[in-house]
Amino acid sequence: MRAQPKASHFVNGDYVEDTAGAAIEVVYPATGEMIAVLHEATPAVIEAALSGAAAAQKAWGATRPVERARILRRAVDLIRARNEELSVLETLDTGKPVQETTVADWPSGADALEYFAGLAPTVTGETVPLGGDFVYTIREPLGVCVGIGAWNYPSQIACWKAAPALSLGNAMIFKPSEVTPLGALKLAEILVEAGLPAGLFNVVQGRGTVGGALVTDRRVAKVSLTGSVPTGRKVYAAAAEGIRHVTMELGGKSPLIVFDDADVESAIGAAMLGNFYSTGQICSNGTRVFVQKGIKERFLSRLAERTAAIRLGEPLDPETQLGPLVSEAQLQKVLGYMQIAKAEGARLICGGDRAALNTGFYVQPTAFADVTDDMTLAREEVFGPVMAILDFENEEEVITRANDTEFGLAAGVFTADLARGHRVVAQLQAGTCWINAYNLTPVEGPFGGVKSSGVGRENSRAAVEHYTQVKSVYVGMGPVDAPY
Secondary structure, eight states: OTTOOSOSEEETTEEEOOTTSOEEEEEETTTTEEEEEEEOOOHHHHHHHHHHHHHHHHHHHTSOHHHHHHHHHHHHHHHHHTHHHHHHHHHHHHOOOHHHHHHHTHHHHHHHHHHHHHHGGGOOOOEEEETTEEEEEEEEEOSEEEEEOOSSSHHHHHHHHHHHHHHTTOEEEEEOOTTSOSHHHHHHHHHHHTTOOTTSEEEOOOSHHHHHHHHTOTTEEEEEEESOHHHHHHHHHHHHHTTOEEEEEOOOOOEEEEOTTSOHHHHHHHHHHHHHGGGGOOTTOOOEEEEEGGGHHHHHHHHHHHHHTOOBOOTTSTTOOBOOOSOHHHHHHHHHHHHHHHHTTOEEEEOOSBOSOSSSSOBOOEEEESOOTTSHHHHSOOOSSEEEEEEESOHHHHHHHHTOSSOOSEEEEEOSOHHHHHHHHHHSOOSEEEESOOSOOOTTSOBOOSGGGEESOBSTGGGHHHHEEEEEEEEOOSOOOOOO
């Protein structure tokens, strides 16, 4: 048990265990080795988390924002000081190479805590003059928030949700994915060490029934989910029963459009990052790569050459560039999509099978060309290192085809003509877009989707709208003028 935590849950300032809950086995994806066993939250654990959060939030919401910020800022320093050990834990939990986790997982979580610690004291109301009378507004915390995390960026997602919630005066109960449950416990431990009062950030483990119990509790004011579209529909409907605030960051099938005047090497690099980074397990990935016909064969040739140089291996080796998929179930799902692509007539450029390693859930980084809009590979989210390359003739055509999907999370455009870049992005139905870049998501910029890809935004000042509510106060400065 290489990564066994002190207990399964973190509630009201300390670790809590209740072995009556169903077992959750945590597996290291590189070897299939079981590295920890946790237990699902029982009704008693869930009640302790909810009642503790509700009680703690009242005083926290009345605390000066600068005082809240100081605590979060201390947590940032602790995370950065312990980044190496935290990143190793993240690698064991997810299978992502330590080369990635040391720069992209906990560091981006620390950035979020730092950003919202700085932002929270600047969040103020406004006054509205009405002659003698006036209106003023107050931004108030919502209360108890529930965060439900995905398995691909477990610790980053926990920080992305905790940072705005806590900095703006809310309490949060966070349920990690049962596939990657370890990092959130460390975040809770660090926040308490930094001075966060007990009960304000509770972590409870479990599957869908635990999430359902949290989402439907009358004490919960807000639900923030990162997950798949089917899960999002269920959680959204459950939250709606109680008229709760929601943020939904869901899946995608995002287009990455490469015009023939683009810097081809940069476009290929972005396409590889947007399909192979984190073994392709990123919701915003540009998994439909539209390449203009004039550069198609050049693009494919260089893509195959550069993909062949990717180093697969043990994720704890700093030289490893591509790790395993997160689980056996995900491995089988991705292999299934590869077989479907072959059967439907897509042209295999590279990869296309399980990787030749002795253990673990590895697949080869894979690219298919001559993909058409009606193929399964162009319609459904694979969530693995499988790139679909489609060709196009002109701008109008590619915009129409790029938008022909139920998803709308992200999109990218590569072109030397910046006027075209802005023109195309303005017409793409996606919430998060890039021009001559891809998958860069600094906390300073809002992140989220449209259509089936989500509701609301993570990060940036936009998140303030989703973790506070406005109270309007009318002030009468003279006698009341009544007709009776």
